Amino acid sequence: MARSPLKGVEDSRPGGFACMSDPKQPPHGDGAEREALSALDDGKTTRREFVGTAVVGGALLATGLLSLPANAKGSAKAPGLEGPPVAPVPLRLQINGKEHALEVEPRVTLLDALRENLGLTGSKKGCDLGQCGACTVLVEGRRVNSCLTLAVMQQGKQITTIEGLAQGDALHPMQQSFLAHDGFQCGYCTPGQIMSAVGFSREPWGQTDADIREGMCGNICRCGAYPHIVAAVRDGRGKKA
Amino acid sequence: MRPIDYTAAHDVKGALQTLAARPLDSAPIGGGTNLVDLMKIHVQNPALLVDINGLPLAEIQEVEGGLRIGALVRNSDLANHPLVRERYPVLSEALLAGASPQLRNMATVGGNILQRTRCAYFRDISQPCNKREPGSGCGAMEGFNRMHAVLGTSAQCIAANPSDMSVALAALDATVHVSGPQGERTVAFGDFHLLPGSTPERETVLRPGELITHVSLPASRFAARSRYLKVRDRASYAFALASAAVAIELDGKTIKDARVALGGVGTKPWRSAEAEKALIGQPADEVHFKAAAAAALKGAKPRAHNAFKVELARRTLVRVLALAAGLA
Ligand SMILES: Cc1cc2nc3c(=O)[nH]c(=O)nc-3n(C[C@H](O)[C@H](O)[C@H](O)COP(=O)(O)OP(=O)(O)OC[C@H]3O[C@@H](n4cnc5c(N)ncnc54)[C@H](O)[C@@H]3O)c2cc1C
Ligand code: SF4
Ligand code: FES
Ligand code: FES
Numbered sequence: 001m002a003r004s005p006l007k008g009v010e011d012s013r014p015g016g017f018a019c020m021s022d023p024k025q026p027p028h029g030d031g032a033e034r035e036a037l038s039a040l041d042d043g044k045t046t047r048r049e050f051v052g053t054a055v056v057g058g059a060l061l062a063t064g065l066l067s068l069p070a071n072a073k074g075s076a077k078a079p080g081l082e083g084p085p086v087a088p089v090p091l092r093l094q095i096n097g098k099e100h101a102l103e104v105e106p107r108v109t110l111l112d113a114l115r116e117n118l119g120l121t122g123s124k125k126g127c128d129l130g131q132c133g134a135c136t137v138l139v140e141g142r143r144v145n146s147c148l149t150l151a152v153m154q155q156g157k158q159i160t161t162i163e164g165l166a167q168g169d170a171l172h173p174m175q176q177s178f179l180a181h182d183g184f185q186c187g188y189c190t191p192g193q194i195m196s197a198v199g200f201s202r203e204p205w206g207q208t209d210a211d212i213r214e215g216m217c218g219n220i221c222r223c224g225a226y227p228h229i230v231a232a233v234r235d236g237r238g239k240k241a
Numbered sequence: 242m243r244p245i246d247y248t249a250a251h252d253v254k255g256a257l258q259t260l261a262a263r264p265l266d267s268a269p270i271g272g273g274t275n276l277v278d279l280m281k282i283h284v285q286n287p288a289l290l291v292d293i294n295g296l297p298l299a300e301i302q303e304v305e306g307g308l309r310i311g312a313l314v315r316n317s318d319l320a321n322h323p324l325v326r327e328r329y330p331v332l333s334e335a336l337l338a339g340a341s342p343q344l345r346n347m348a349t350v351g352g353n354i355l356q357r358t359r360c361a362y363f364r365d366i367s368q369p370c371n372k373r374e375p376g377s378g379c380g381a382m383e384g385f386n387r388m389h390a391v392l393g394t395s396a397q398c399i400a401a402n403p404s405d406m407s408v409a410l411a412a413l414d415a416t417v418h419v420s421g422p423q424g425e426r427t428v429a430f431g432d433f434h435l436l437p438g439s440t441p442e443r444e445t446v447l448r449p450g451e452l453i454t455h456v457s458l459p460a461s462r463f464a465a466r467s468r469y470l471k472v473r474d475r476a477s478y479a480f481a482l483a484s485a486a487v488a489i490e491l492d493g494k495t496i497k498d499a500r501v502a503l504g505g506v507g508t509k510p511w512r513s514a515e516a517e518k519a520l521i522g523q524p525a526d527e528v529h530f531k532a533a534a535a536a537a538l539k540g541a542k543p544r545a546h547n548a549f550k551v552e553l554a555r556r557t558l559v560r561v562l563a564l565a566a567g568l569a
Pocket of ligand 3: 124125126127128129130131132133134135136145146147148
């Protein structure tokens with residue numbers, strides 16, 4: 001994984017909400033947006049790999065926003081795990097109000113446990129290094145990057161993923177708002193954006209658009225859907241579920 | 242990520258014992274936002290993680306007019322604490338200028354102080370780096386060093402310390418409380434981080450197996466006039482090119498006392514006694530702010546791509562002094 005340091009400098013490239021200097025407008029992705037909103041990912045590896053590497057990885061790499069981790073291309077079975085397998089440990093995770101028992105190695109991140117072990121593929125893997133926000137979930141009601149915490153460390157905590165937002169067929173107000181304002185294009189970053197926006201709604205911030213851009217700065221959208229996302233968050237914030 | 246063992250500790254004593262039993266290959270984990278990141282790219286490879294999140298170190302207490310801040314207090318909680326907002330605005334501003342809301346919800350005080358440099362050569366194991374692998378050379382010295390330090394550098398390493406919070410702690414005369422196999426000790430914040438010299442792999446005075454338990458802040462006379470300003474390549478969610486934390490006490494228009502620290506430009510959080518000397522006893526005006534900024538950057542040693550940082554840091558300091566004095 002010889003990456004050029006020049007490409008790896010996440011610090012010195014423009015992007016994110018607070019700059020919004022490069023709003024590209026590629027055509028709408030067909031279907032992926034629906035997937036992001038309802039998290040009805042059917043779990044087909046081919047599609048996930050396509051979205052994961054070809055769209056997000058490729059495009060963000062091209063714009064210099066992210067460096068692609070070696071494992072993004074790796075096997076879907078054990079992402080990021082190298083060397084001989086180690087004995088898994090039994091875990092219990094409280095996700096979307098249900099307890100899940102699973103067995104994973106201590107080095108498995110919360111994101112990988114959700115996606116690979118529990119089939120909850122709504123949370124997306126973009127950078128896998130805390131830089132893009134695609135993996136955002138709520139832990140005890142607070143938004144965090146699930147790629148930078150180990151599953152074993154989150155036992156006993158209440159975890160909410162995009163799959164846990166809707167009540168039956170009724171979408172969460174923030175999901176409704178993203179739909180109403182067209183707050184997505186390819187939809188890959190959208191679950192993370194929505195989870196981040198829900199967490200943000202509970203934080204002590206101001207109400208201005210500048211606050212919204214700053215408050216959402218941890219979520220990067222390669223499609224540049226920012227103006228619509230800002231509108232969606234502004235609208236969705238007032239309607240807490 | 243390589244295979245690891247994991248254990249959760251429930252009190253400081255237990256954590257210290259577990260760490261002491263594996264001094265060479267264990268590491269405590271707080272928020273994990275720096276450690277897990279570096280483990281994924283093989284820069285840090287501990288074989289045993291000791292989860293310290295169960296230790297009773299997540300409280301902020303008022304002590305003798307100052308604050309005692311547990312090492313496990315999350316960055317967002319510290320930034321939004323009413324006493325921090327009221328008495329140490331510079332600390333709140335520095336925390337909120339760092340990382341993203343998601344990361345700040347995880348990041349702990351101890352982990353933030355100990356976070357490693359973002360030098361791209363340090364983070365790429367295919368590149369030489371004296372900090373990661375002593376004696377292997379330095380890719381940044383003649384390479385792409387736009388993000389690197391201009392103060393406190395050595396012939397072995399020019400990496401910038403990336404922490405925003407630490408710049409405020411340096412300006413606020415913080416004390417770091419440490420617990421280890423030999424008992425407890427305290428370290429003045431200014432003495433906690435080390436200059437790279439010929440041993441850039443040694444970054445702090447923390448010994449293997451020791452834990453940061455608390456940070457304490459003395460009562461501050463600067464509450465009304467302390468500010469943090471961070472300049473970066475985009476408006477948010479980027480590391481500092483240059484930043485400054487200042488606190489001043491005014492007597493009429495005269496500066497009675499001052500604290501100045503710089504970030505983004507130093508190999509450690511950079512307190513500048515020279516700038517403080519240039520301010521104390523002088524009128525709070527642009528002439529003297531400029532003199533202080535010149536004094537702060539006097540020893541700067543820029544490399545090929547980061548010379549702009551010298552002027553940027555000067556202007557950042559002048560600007561934040563004007564903000565603190567209520568002149569901007
Ligand atoms: C994309 C990105 C952007 C970021 N931007 C910024 C920024 O702009 N400004 C900024 O300041 N920071 C930034 N950060 C860094 C972030 O602030 C740090 O990762 C975080 O503060 C580290 O805290 P933690 O608790 O997660 O540390 P951990 O990852 O848990 O630990 C870091 C190190 O400290 C050790 N450690 C942790 N706690 C203790 C303790 N109590 N005693 C002894 N050792 C301990 C660990 O063993 C490890 O070596 C950014 C990070 C990312 C990923
Ligand atoms: S500047 Fe320091 S951290 Fe960066 S490559 Fe050189 S020795 Fe390593
Ligand atoms: S996957 Fe990018 S922040 Fe977690
Ligand atoms: S990354 Fe495509 S909609 Fe944001």
